[in-house]
Amino acid sequence: MRSCPIIEELRETGAVSLRQIAAGLNDKGIKTARGGAWSPVQVQRVIERVNA
Template sequence: MRQEPGKRRTADLAPIIGDIRATGGTSLHGIATGLNGREIPTAQGGTWSVVQVQRVLDAA
């Protein structure tokens, strides 16, 4: 199914997002900045935006 890779990706990102939140990145912008700072690409290989972070959080 097409949804399976997305669910795995969301699960893989959960601990990273948790760590970013624990170190002060609590806003969507802060999480996006944290993911980009760690050089973690989006599923399409780009940089993170607020909208993309929100979609990942909604899927969790």
């Protein structure tokens, strides 16, 4: 299974749910492609695209 390095980093620090990963991305100031905040659904879509 491939993954995004920043998501893997968040998982290693204890973020296990999509909500926790989204919160971690937002806390780090990482914006979505459109410049907004991350939601769990967006995280799920990124993971699905990386693993496709």
